[in-house]
Amino acid sequence: MMQNKILKMGRFYLISSITASVLLSGCFGGEDKKQASAEVAVKPVEQPKVEEKVEQPTSVTVTDNVVKDAVEKVEAVKEEVKDITVSLEKEVKATLPTTPTIDGAKLYAKCASCHGTNGEKVALNVSKIIKDLSKDNFISAVKGYQSGTYGGTMKTLMTGQVKSLTEDEIKAIADYIIK
Numbered sequence: 001m002m003q004n005k006i007l008k009m010g011r012f013y014l015i016s017s018i019t020a021s022v023l024l025s026g027c028f029g030g031e032d033k034k035q036a037s038a039e040v041a042v043k044p045v046e047q048p049k050v051e052e053k054v055e056q057p058t059s060v061t062v063t064d065n066v067v068k069d070a071v072e073k074v075e076a077v078k079e080e081v082k083d084i085t086v087s088l089e090k091e092v093k094a095t096l097p098t099t100p101t102i103d104g105a106k107l108y109a110k111c112a113s114c115h116g117t118n119g120e121k122v123a124l125n126v127s128k129i130i131k132d133l134s135k136d137n138f139i140s141a142v143k144g145y146q147s148g149t150y151g152g153t154m155k156t157l158m159t160g161q162v163k164s165l166t167e168d169e170i171k172a173i174a175d176y177i178i179k
């Protein structure tokens, strides 16, 4: 029994090794052909890869140009908007002078007969020289005459002179007389 088994296994190995060598020789025999056909098969696979690599930078450049163009267009539009804004501002300013600008010199004209052309006189021999007042003192004096809280013997005369002046007008006269 054991001998039979050993014989059977021996035969099996013999057949196996023959089969293996036949297969191997078949493989080695066709090696050149397989390599050749393998080279042919590899090339078409590689080519598209190379093309893809070349295409990528081109498409990136195209995108760059698109972005550049867009940025340039946006900058151009910004400039246009700036120009429009500037010309609109000019137009608006041109319509504004309908609101009268306060002219200190004009407002002072009626005061000059008593206080002097430049506020350098002692009015009716009583007042201080108004060009020598500080702007703050000038403004508070005029406001005081308006409300009746400031003045000497002739304060009612002055109240009549300054009654209708607005605060901005008083400031404009102060700017004109006091340097």
Ligand code: HEC
Pocket: 107, 108, 110, 111, 112, 113, 114, 115, 123, 124, 126, 127, 128, 129, 130, 138, 141, 142, 150, 151, 152, 153, 154, 155, 157, 158, 161, 162, 173
């Ligand atoms: C008719 C003359 C006359 C005119 C016009 C006149 N003033 Fe006077 N002003 C006087 C007299 C007089 C005083 C002193 C009044 C007092 O007793 O406080 C005076 C006082 C003043 C003072 C205060 C000076 C101080 O002595 O403390 C100021 C400021 C002043 N005047 C501004 C003006 C301004 C501004 C005008 C024009 C809008 C004007 N006056 C017009 C006569 C005049």
